[in-house]
Amino acid sequence: MAASTQPARGMRDFLPDDVRKREHVIGVVVEVYRQYGYEPLETPAVENIETLTGKYGEEGNKLIFKILRRGEHEASGEADLALRYDLTVPLARVVAEYRSKLPRIFKRYQIQPVWRADRPARGRFREFYQCDVDVVGSRSPLVEAELCAAAGDVLTRLGFADFTIRLNHRHVLGALLRGAGVPPELGGDALVALDKLDKIGADGVARELEARGIAASSSVKLLTWLGVGALQPSARSTDWLDAVEREIDPDERERKGFDNLRDIMRLTMRTSAAPHLQLDPSLARGLSYYTGAIMEIAVADLPGSLGGGGRYDNLIGMFLGEDVPACGFSLGLERILVVMTERGMFPASVAGAASDVLVTQWNAGGAGDALALAAELREAGLRVEVYPDADKLGKQFKYASARGVPFVLVVGEDEAARGEVTIKDMRTGEQRSVPREQAAAAMSAGRP
């Protein structure tokens, strides 16, 4: 039996159309992130196994792809290496290893694949790209403001208009729970319920809070503060923050959280993200490692998010044995690609043909002329294919048509004698002869 030629389970081959789309999105991300002074980092796909184990909890540990020792040790069945599971642990390793070589405030982006032995499902893969930007070494609220601005600029430049940057703060959330009298051990449960406010509404959240054993009085308070009660008109402005803060009488740490969130809001309003910013007190995200602001990008009429992030001051120092302030944002590259494909958001130069022109071969002796003409057109910036054989012209046209190439060039003997080329526009069927030196300009003008 012939071996299967499918990619490994849960992994994908990207054919040319796919790669062009992926590179378009990644290109925009890189362009924007560089304009903000974020710098690129790349780490190996493979890490020493000790670097990864114990970093992702018990469930995460099971999803790590482990690499067998080699040579005489292979029979032992032991693993000494493993595939990268995310880009955060490698960043922490890099910060520890090269601390003296890195700038004091390290603004890095990293766009690379990660591998997880998850059960494959629709939209869930075992190899997928993460697209992270993190700032290590600063506690300034300007860091959060710029991360929101940059992520927003990426989406805007990709063609998204209707997105919202939801912003909240872990300590403000903590204050709400404490102020509402939710027992600390039920805090996580309460957040899971609150996080669903946009999806199931206030009544749904109230029922879920009750089911999770949270007192009705706490539930009412929380939902009121979340702006679905009396405070609704100003629920998504900083007025809301002021009102709730007065009512809760926060402790020192909570008060700093309120101040920090107000600072971030104020600064972000001075960036290009301003029209998209929304204070959203129901935003919870996985709270396990966030220590400050949290943010998430939502698109109208689209479930889920296109990215999210927040401040996590206790994680990047894991290999250094000290706290290192850090704040990051992760764009959901794979999801952005799905949405852009569904919505037809790719420009024609990305979604279209691989070449602008096919140069045909008039006869067997014409291959050299075709190559020379192609070189001239490439000099002018066009993407040019040369048909490799002196097949019948009809077959060469058919090939161009199947490939979606918009222009086909023919240099017959008559044209060659006159120094002309014939250009056929495959979209209109129109055909005309132009002086050879004007061919590139004639086609550039008519490019999609």
Add this chain to the structure above:
Amino acid sequence: MAASTQPARGMRDFLPDDVRKREHVIGVVVEVYRQYGYEPLETPAVENIETLTGKYGEEGNKLIFKILRRGEHEASGEADLALRYDLTVPLARVVAEYRSKLPRIFKRYQIQPVWRADRPARGRFREFYQCDVDVVGSRSPLVEAELCAAAGDVLTRLGFADFTIRLNHRHVLGALLRGAGVPPELGGDALVALDKLDKIGADGVARELEARGIAASSSVKLLTWLGVGALQPSARSTDWLDAVEREIDPDERERKGFDNLRDIMRLTMRTSAAPHLQLDPSLARGLSYYTGAIMEIAVADLPGSLGGGGRYDNLIGMFLGEDVPACGFSLGLERILVVMTERGMFPASVAGAASDVLVTQWNAGGAGDALALAAELREAGLRVEVYPDADKLGKQFKYASARGVPFVLVVGEDEAARGEVTIKDMRTGEQRSVPREQAAAAMSAGRP
């Protein structure tokens, strides 16, 4: 004991300066290959183990990184997956899997890492990028000509001038050996010796041929034909081909090889590769899978090559069980990077700072103004960092200097009142105030 924070053995972290250099080279490769109508392909890092085993010989097999089965099967010590060892077997798999979706002539490039459990050494890594371009589905000599032209264009655009594209043909080599009376079983040995002509000279090759048991009469004939004897003046032109062909009286297959090589030479002379092309009858390359033309790019005063390739018509069909014509070229990305770094060939925009401008914070209330100014400058296309804290200005200047940022912007209270900004050129120390709306233009003009 704290865990080691080094990358895994034989693998590398790429810090920002490294990534910028790598992306510059890859960017030029992609730009040129797209102009030729080559299309991008990406395949997963991980393949089913059966896809890879048995494809690289016994030695290659030992170098494959194998991935342990997961879950309850982990204890078995068995591997079901493995890391990609090259980009050719995945291409063969893709050609078999998607044949009906791919164009009849599939021109693909692929630039991705591969993994080999080789003993690490200077310049030899366990994770490294391959940069392959292959044309599948055509036997036209135009394919070879365009591959030479494209690879040459890449090197030219990267700034190499003194390179040679060495060209030879497996069947011509075979004819030389047969014509010189080298016994077929010693053919491989003879080629290994001939391949060293450039390094050890004709005398060295003669000694090595003798040591490998090849008759002196054969050795003399071979070295004469290779142009170090009587034929020297024309040894590297097609005249040489004609002369040797007459003398050898080739069989049918060999004659086709001579014709094919002449066609490729003639066509390549019509491309941008013409000034670099050199017929080199001593070029052998690993002959195991080449079936036609072979080529290699050499740079004057640099040992080894920057890339090479050839025609291999029996390999890509391995999963289809039939011959599929194919011809490819592989640029030595890692080696190109080493040479360009040693020679200082990177443009200032790549080798220089991550940002064009640092916007400072005049006082604690100035962060919002700094962000707004940064947004304006980014709109104008500049790469802008904002210093995140209202530290003393001296500290902010020091940071810019350490980062190599060429311009620092200050908006003090007086300047703000006048609608001006102060620009300091960090390279000259010069400082001047300009109207805020002219700041971007003033710096763009002075950018490195």
